[in-house]
Amino acid sequence: MQQTRFAILFLALLGGPFMSMSSAQTALPDAEASDPQKMGWMQGFPPAPDKLIKFANGSNYQFPRTRWSFSHGRELGPTSNVWHGAGPVSALPVALLDLDKLRFADEKGSDISWADMQARTYTDSILVLHKGKIVYERYLGITKTYVPHIAMSVTKSFVGTLAATLAAEGKLDPSAPVTQYIPELKDTAYGDATVRQVMDMTIGVQYSENYADPKAEVWDYARSGGLLPTAPTYDGPKTFYDFLVKLKKEGKHDEAFAYKTVNAEVLAWIVKRATGQNLSDLLSERIWQKLGTENDAYFSVDSVGTEQGGGGLNLTLRDMARFGEMMRLNGKFNGQQIIPVAAVEDIRKGADPAKFAKAGYVTLPGYSYRNMWWVGHNSHQTFEARGIHGQRIYIDPVAEMVIVKFSSHPIAANGATDPVTYRAFQALANHLMK
């Protein structure tokens, strides 16, 4: 029950959460056995028929093919570019530590290593910054330093950061009704909601991410955004916009945190209306270029070029580390204040844990969700961006540590990875603070 609930709660949109829970119950190949290089996906000209991964048949969403496709999104569909800029790449000093020797107790009390954690969570790549220096960096399978990986719902935190930035600058009013920016949402669940409620996901909206239900709204969402192939007879919404204007209210706003990907799409729409810029240009101008990123990032887009703000950002690990480090440093990085201190502070202070508690996340006790970030309210003041299948920006200000991680875990529920991941991250924080 809790497992299913996590699936429903966390199955953010992602670029593709289209994994049935039933498959998670059967025996799956482990990280080593599912290494995409060894499995030979998409090698040769042409690849062998049984090694093909295609959008048209949905095979890109099937584990273990996801271990390849999560790093090859743009080869499977249309995208929008986030330019890295013309300036020099910012330095990421390196001071490597032998963390593979680090050991800690897993959720069953067994003694395991930092490397074991990576295998158990089907890590694709992972990097740790301590006091701004790279102390650990690893690329597994077919991943490379310069190849973007899908961030899944970590995308939402980028959208939320842009929104918080605009709010701090007075260019977006969180207390305003959503309809001030998007009149088209008047007769939807958002007709009587505020921007703040969208930013913190306390919206009462009829939107199910229950993949076992073929009538769940998530399917129309995915099809509307071109994330899934459609049958010739499909006559549902064909853009994100067309989908969003059909959302009905369910329950009340502002009572409880309810994680629903559509809120991120609505926030992305608000941000675009407030600035007159699309997400790609806005992210490039406001953040990517200033960070001194090494590489372009990209969003998956729908049939009219709309970026998937709920889960479609693809970026490199090092650039995600730069972003995480900037957040740790209250918006300052690469010799400049990139986003206002007030924006980061508004994220880090979190929202109301009581509203969050109603959502029942057993692996996230005492948390809240603010500006599309997960805030720990713990002694280490951690705050995080989280994406399904194991995508993560984990910021521990007390330990002066930032961990960024891309993964392709077969189970589309963070409950499957949180128990070991959190123990590993906390053990590393304690190790670095010694």
Next chain:
Amino acid sequence: MQQTRFAILFLALLGGPFMSMSSAQTALPDAEASDPQKMGWMQGFPPAPDKLIKFANGSNYQFPRTRWSFSHGRELGPTSNVWHGAGPVSALPVALLDLDKLRFADEKGSDISWADMQARTYTDSILVLHKGKIVYERYLGITKTYVPHIAMSVTKSFVGTLAATLAAEGKLDPSAPVTQYIPELKDTAYGDATVRQVMDMTIGVQYSENYADPKAEVWDYARSGGLLPTAPTYDGPKTFYDFLVKLKKEGKHDEAFAYKTVNAEVLAWIVKRATGQNLSDLLSERIWQKLGTENDAYFSVDSVGTEQGGGGLNLTLRDMARFGEMMRLNGKFNGQQIIPVAAVEDIRKGADPAKFAKAGYVTLPGYSYRNMWWVGHNSHQTFEARGIHGQRIYIDPVAEMVIVKFSSHPIAANGATDPVTYRAFQALANHLMK
């Protein structure tokens, strides 16, 4: 007749040559009237219905929408990235000249300006290097320094350069039968052809690019590569490979130059088999990273990730200028010998003009086609990469000049732009040599 012939000859594949010639006969908006910014394509969230450009209905191939879509290819379909590398961007020194004052006689003897030429040819962006310095650089409409533009058949010259490089290194044997690299082509037009015949396009193959004929092979080519939407009932080839293995012989090899895009696709396949790398990685490793490019380039790809070697490369103007300058300097740029001198020499020496003459290109007297480059055999020793709708790398070694140009001319035939373009380029060369 000549007009039609040019359409057939030149309608390289392009990412989309799907423009009917009939439209070219009617009155078309001029460059200023068709400025994509002024026309308002794809502005707003969402864009107005009459301002939408979509792949699904083929509107991206319709002039004047092409003035937008030629710079937005990746938002319309899947792509493969050509990484710019981790090294520093190479310098392109600037020493601007006021070329807009340059005047010359057009094909009718009228006195026109350098700026007039740009408008007449629906120029999107243009850059001139003289002795390695930027003397002119202009971005019109929605183009930007950092946004790739489709190169159309200029793509072929990149593939040909890679092939010539491998040949110079002994890693590809031009005298070998095609089947040595691609046994799958045994029962096709290429079954008794050599690699050299493919490189120089003297292949006898049944392949029509006559767009007036719905049964012309070009349509299957386009659909196979995902360049056109297909009807639900479509049961033709679904990848470039599937299309290529069906090509039948027509006439004889080695007798005459015959410009057919499929030869570039076959050469791309040969290059991939010879190296074990896809085009994107090969171009990145061999050329893009070494040039010190500013930005990633990208290829459009088919449903199994195969790059369109015949016309699918998208790149920025400055990076195309770097490539052109390297070719002018016999493979040397950014402080290093990037490709072998022998490879460039083999391109510049050209092929047999007598075989070329049989193809009847009135605007290209005395030319030949070698390694997918157009070679002038004239007093200025010019050689060029040419793409439909006005894409160009024009190298004039005697004038120490390189011109790179992206355009979105409504007519899919270089015969429509050559008369004014060549006069302008030659006038500029003479001006710079004064």
